[in-house]
Amino acid sequence: MGPLLDFEYEHMEGRPVDHHGIPRFEKATFDAAYPFGIVNLSDESLPVEVKIKAFNPLIPGDADASGIPIAVLQYEVENKTNKPLEVSVCGSIRNFIGKDGSKYHVDWKGDKIYEGAVKNKNEYRENGNIRGIGFLPGEVDKNDPASGTMALTTDAKETVTYRTSSVSNAWANSVLDFWDDFSDDGKLVEKTESFDDDPLASLAVTKSIPANGKTVFRFFLTWHFPNRKAWSNEVVGNYYTTQYKDAWDVIEKTYPELNDLEDKTLLFVNSFLSSDLPEVVKEAALFNLSTLRSQTVFRIADGHMMGWEGCMDNFGSCAGSCTHVWNYEQATAFLFGDLAETMRDVEFNYATRDNGSMSFRAGLPLINAQSGGVAADGQMGTIMKMYRDWQLSGDNAFLSKSWPNVKNALAFAWEENSWDANADGVMEGSQHNTMDVNYSGPNPQMQFWYLGALKAAAKMANAMGDKDFAKKCETIFALGSKWTDENLFNGEYYEHMVLDPETKKEITDYSAPNMPKYQLAKGCLVDQLVGQYMAHICGLGYLASEKNIKTTLKSILKYNSMETMENISTICVHTHWEMKKRF
8 A cells, every 4th residue: 555664675585575566655654543444645646645444343332243354444535636537446466365374484585375275256246235255165175264254345335346365376377467457447357267276356346536536445354264263173162153143244234234333333432532632542442342252252152251362463362262361451341341241250150170279271172161270369360350251231230140160269269278278368378470480478469469368358248148148258358458457568668578488487598599489579579469450440449548559659660660761781780780780
């Protein structure tokens, strides 16, 4: 579309980006308010300016509408001249079904050549208001995660031309062949024979634009891939594919509702942007919602929402809807409460064992949900999240169903050799956590999660009529809160009291042989008040001294805030030296 950046010319053959040799607009800018994006294209040598307006539905409270597998692309073309113009807009896509990036070979130049598509087929279809190209699998294993369908369509009533294939792609001839055809008159001529295992298909719309007028060209990209495996060895499916037969069915069912879906999405975005929050906060909050619609998050066929910790370039990063990682996430609960409830369902009704220990990584299929280890912060955080979600939904039936396992998950902390075996409100045991290490001894990060879980559990217990358990939680909370202020607060922030894993005695000589690795000790941890942050979200109030907590917040900024990452190695060496002197 727009000009290539300098680094995009630096491949050994000068063509690191797709369609490198296709003509581009001289200028390109981008405007966005997620999920809406606008690309502005202009060129002094051209008689038109173009705005590409793209979105897909995002409607809080309507998870099904927000999960429709569709991208809507609207090309608004403005005629800058005083005479009518005939303009064509074309979209081209290869039929990459079967190619998920997992299978490839390296050619003689060292480039990765991806494999998996075998004799794929493209076909032109028309049905009612919709016309376009269906992308179908060829000789692809029907159970392969990369097997499915796609569709590139338009609702244009004007001239629509298409090609379902091109010449063979040796030496990029298919792109050249397409360009020779399209640039000749803005229309496409269908091929009589299909070439390549992943044939290139193109769909063009031609319209007349009046002098100084504007015209919109609308295209839709839909998809349908039912065989998700995620971190399982078998197919667990995609919920969205249970709503549609294939990619063509997606556009046929969605098209009549598109205007309403766009209006509701606009209403959400405009309502949020009209708030008096600082601009940087609005941008950060809105734009990061994109993660909910990335490959990081998915719904298996039965509707449960699952998530990786993030995404690598080619696959998910760290499986299992990791409880201590997802402790930090709030958007789902406040925008899609029904999906948050499915996550709590997995945690308490699938991943929690009879003894109350919870797998912090849920295996798939869900029969394997208990296959992972136990994490102190993750387990305590899920109890607070259950309280949060119950408050937001008012779903007493779901809380009643889950309460026995919520209760057991907290009581696990009081088991022999667990985190708080003597039930005094202090986590002394070995605490695996989101830093991917085990902290030995009381520390603020686990302690505030624990105190928050105790307070939340007491309120849920009272609602469930479990007065004795509520009283026990309240008593343990009071003991732990008082102890935390008296023993971990150093006047500036809360410290980690390191205990010998064997003797449970405090370690003051950090160079001693019995000092466990990777302990916080006297460091000022950025995350030490994360449990307090969740407590405020849940309306639970302060978990320890308000004065101490506010002082700690100032100290976290004092010791951890950096304006720039320049000279970071020098800073790290200096900090290490200062910490050695202090210890």
